[in-house]
Amino acid sequence: MLRTEAAQNCPTPPTRRRRRRSPIIAAAAAGALIFTGLAVAPAQAAHPEVSLPGSDFEIDTDANLKVDDPAPSIDWANVIENRxxxxxxxxxxxxxxxxxxxxxxxxxxxxxxxxxxxxxxxxxxxxxxxxxxxxxxxxxxxxxxxxxxxxxxxxxxxxxxxxxxxxxxxxxxxxxxxxxxxxxxxxxxxxxxxxxxxxxxxxxxxxxxxxxxxxxxxxxxxxxxxxxxxxxxxxxxxxxxxxxxxxxxxxxxxxxxxxxxxxxxxxxxxxxxxxxxxxxxxxxxxxxxxxxxxxxxxxxxxxxxxxxxxxxxxNCAKVIIHKETDPDGDTTSFDYTTQLVTQDDGTSPGFSLTDGGTQEYDNVFFGTDLTVTESAPPAGWSLIDIDCSASVGVTVGPADISLATGTVTFDLDDADDVLECTYTNQAKGTVIVEKVTNDGFGPFDFTSGTLPDAAFTLTTTAAGSAGKDSNTYANLTPGTYDVSETVPANWNLVSETCDDASDPQSISLSAGETVTCTFVNEREKGSIKIVKTRKHAASGPGDHPHANVTFTVTGGNLSQGIVVQTNASGIACVPNLVVSALVGNYTVTETVPTGYVALSTNPQTAAVSESAADCSNTPAGATKTFENMPLTNLTVSVDSQIDGGTASTIDCDAEADPPFEATTNANGDGSLTKSNLQPGTYTCVIVIDP
Structure with a gap:
């Protein structure tokens, strides 16, 4: 212990830890130094010194400033002192x-x-x-x-x-x-x-x-x-x-x-x-x-x-810890614990940092196997780098840094030692996969080579956003992700977009970013094409388009029938019908115009499959042809010129059932009318009986 110049009868405080002690110098002679209880030769014996043991600095018996002995000896002439x-x-x-x-x-x-x-x-x-x-x-x-x-x-x-x-x-x-x-x-x-x-x-x-x-x-x-x-x-x-x-x-x-x-x-x-x-x-x-x-x-x-x-x-060293986040400017706080002792309170201090923050301790006691540890990052964050390259006098190699535990292990044994490390944390990202159907609803299968679920199903419950379904994948490391839909039969994928403009098959996810990718489907649609013809003598032989004929389409997913009329070309197109594979077949019923008889089956069943809305490529199963025949009324009459002078019978198509025949009344007059006759040959036998 140091000795005071004057003794005092005072209580002695607790002994404080000393790093090392030097032997007591008693006297010096040329070529040797004599210490109480111990004889020690000077560091260099070429000339007399009274240097302290452990020091390389020459305190010469005859004080000077030059270096008298080989390295590692030093003296004022080869150091940079504060002068x-x-x-x-x-x-x-x-x-x-x-x-x-x-x-x-x-x-x-x-x-x-x-x-x-x-x-x-x-x-x-x-x-x-x-x-x-x-x-x-x-x-x-x-x-x-x-x-x-x-x-x-x-x-x-x-x-x-x-x-x-x-x-x-x-x-x-x-x-x-x-x-x-x-x-x-x-x-x-x-x-x-x-x-x-x-x-x-x-x-x-x-x-x-x-x-x-x-x-x-x-x-x-x-x-x-x-x-x-x-x-x-x-x-x-x-x-x-x-x-x-x-x-x-x-x-x-x-x-x-x-x-x-x-x-x-x-x-x-x-x-x-x-x-x-x-x-x-x-x-x-x-x-x-x-x-x-x-x-x-x-x-x-x-x-x-x-x-x-x-x-x-x-007699202390310095520890400096910087915090960086990706993305910059985030306000999340990160906690740290240490195994080092500072003058502030004599315990291992802890602290918290946000992006751009710095914790500096310029009063850290020397020690070995000291540590600074970032606690487990908050949810949604990962520690991606610890860079201690700015340290001075402190060797921090790869083995001294653990990203897994967030720990840096180091020694401080010099007043010039500065451990300076930058901890970089990266925010994880989120990918949301949404399924929307413009009409209808149902289950839809997805696959991915990078998301946590390699395969998953999203099921809509109604058309539009009210019935959408979604999966959220949080805590994703920034990078590239993919997702694809397996489009069901009889459905069309009308759009697949991500709100950051990424392709869903190559989603570029940045730190802290949330990317929503939406897949929109709608059921396949087809058309029913109605072809309407008629016989019309004035227009010539054969079939002719029949305009303004009314048809009613029912069935499928229709809650009420669709009524259409044929155009001048005898065509009626019923577009945007959900394909029959999803909703069943449709029924087409003609309202036969007065004066005509339907020559075709009425109603007819239509099986709708995907086709153009303008009926330009309607397949056979959804193309329905209706043909009508005009009808004729036949009247045969007799008129006796002499009231009651003759009596006649009229017999047309005697084979018909019921018979097509008539007899004149008492005055000899009478007629026979037959309505709604289709074109054909009719024979009438008239017998006038005087």
Whole structure:
């Protein structure tokens, strides 16, 4: 554990989880490092170092900026650090004034020269090394010349980037860190300490020895304040050095262009980052700045400072989940569960997203086999893609993504890790098959090679939409579908259309689309053709068309008879009759005109089959011919010129039954009339008897 500078008789908070521990550094000698309870050789033994074990960064016994050992060793010269330069030395330089101290939340900034022997600052830099052994925070300071007396360099790391009232330094937030780099007078072995900014009694530092009461304030008994500092050097969580010899300008990594960097004007340090921020709370620092004190008293007035530089220091990684839907713009909500822990509440968070939405967690603790899972999609949706290619520092291969469960499995072990995945869901579609009959009703069979039913029957109950039948196929994956009707005998398929203009045999179903395909049938129709002829002497021998003769058609599906008359050509056409195969035969009855006798069978039976409405192709079974014969009235009379002078008998067609005969009355006059005689030869015998 870290050791505080002053012991306090306070209860010890629960021990917090630590990612790793470093051995305690006791002393350093050329070629070897000696640690309390453990002897460990430096990472590279080519020259003396006091680097922390696990770190590849060279903290040289005689501090410098160049890389002295082979890879994987690193030093300031081959990393890209956050570096900030001070304002030019002289009257244009700024400093803290009016007695500003470390506990001054908003120190006063003034202009004016800082005497070189009061640690006039030139540059500072920070760099976060991320390795399998842990994260290490490296710092350097650079001042004008070696000062006289005690020197203190304080690195302040702030979580907020919002400027305070002086418009220069950031607002302090509880948990901000102050790393103090102390060199006693004439000393070359720095001691590093850490303190935390306290605003009330709720903050729990990662150092178990640091309880939070006003008694923990370093220089006052009231919040806000810097808490009691912990010795990072003694606990083995930090190391540092200064340059005891001059650094050539060519090896200064740009700190000096011509002159060497004088001895004791450059110092560097490494701090185990997890040791100062802990492993069970996410901490992010957005800015850092350097300040100096010329006294080892914490309450001494601050001197020079270098304005804050932006940094990005964190002990947590980031998870970003995006949601896309097909079709775009859908408002359906999709639920997610996770197996990861964030700083927000210490539990695995869940969330919901709609199309175009993003859930971002920038405070996810490191871990292995972490998961994000989309719950079973709502009805009518399917998960079609999980794309994690935008992730940074996180390897997500095909084996780590399961579309079946909606789960991504991943590891986070670096502050720069970003898991960024896009979940794409596709709305399923619906195909509705409708059956409508324009007339009649009945069952109709359908087949499909792609719908869930390979064969099905739809049965209409009446003509028109009121009697329609339909099947609905929902939750279909977008694609191409087909449906066909097996048209029954004696029915016609008059139309098959889909409301999206698709062909029913190739229905293009998009995500979220409902396509209705309607099949319209009607019964086959035919006509009865009536041919009417007559004998007519004046028109010549043979049969002649007979106009204006009335016929009545009954039977079939007719609720009442259809009455028609023949035209000038002796033709009457009765169209749009349902075929007899469906409704039975029809009866054609002639109303025989007065003065005629029917020579043909009357009525006649017609079997209607499909034919044209104009009777142009009416088959024989529905073509009916009626022939009539005109009738004649025959009258034979005798008139006795002498009243009663003669008596006569008339006998025509004596073979007829009854006999066709007559006798004159007493005056000798008489006649015989025979009506409705068909054409023929008639013989009459008249006997006049005087």
């Amino acid at each position: 900030q330069a001070d304002l030019a030395t002289g009257s244009g330089d700024d400093s803290f004034g009016q007695g500003a101290k470390e506990d001054t939340a908003v120190p006063t900034v003034v202009d004016g020269s800082i005497p070189p022997n009061k640690s006039d600052l030139l540059n500072f830099g920070t760099y976060l090394e991320e390795s399998a052994a842990g994260d290490f925070l490296h710092m350097f300071w650079h001042r004008v010349q070696e000062p006289n007396g005690t020197t203190n360099m304080d690195f302040e790391f702030n979580q907020s980037e919002t400027l305070s009232g002086n418009n220069v330094t950031p607002l302090r937030t509880e948990g901000d860190i102050l790393i103090q780099y102390d060199l006693s007078q004439g000393g070359t072995n720095p001691q590093l300490f850490v303190a935390y900014w306290l605003t009330d009694g709720t903050f729990n530092p990662p150092n178990p020895d640091q309880t939070v009461t006003t008694a923990n304030c370093v220089s006052s008994n009231a919040f806000p304040c810097w808490g009691l500092r912990a010795n990072l050097t003694s606990s083995g969580d930090a190391t540092g050095s200064i340059n005891t010899t001059a650094i050539p300008a060519a090896e200064s990594d740009g700190l000096s262009s011509t002159n060497p960097v004088s001895a004791r004007t450059f110092g560097e340090a490494t701090v185990d980052f997890s040791a100062i921020v802990g492993d069970d709370e996410c901490v992010s620092f957005g800015s850092a700045y350097l300040k100096s004190r010329s006294s080892d008293s914490f309450t001494a007035a601050l001197k020079d400072f270098i304005r804050p530089a932006d940094v990005d220091l964190t």
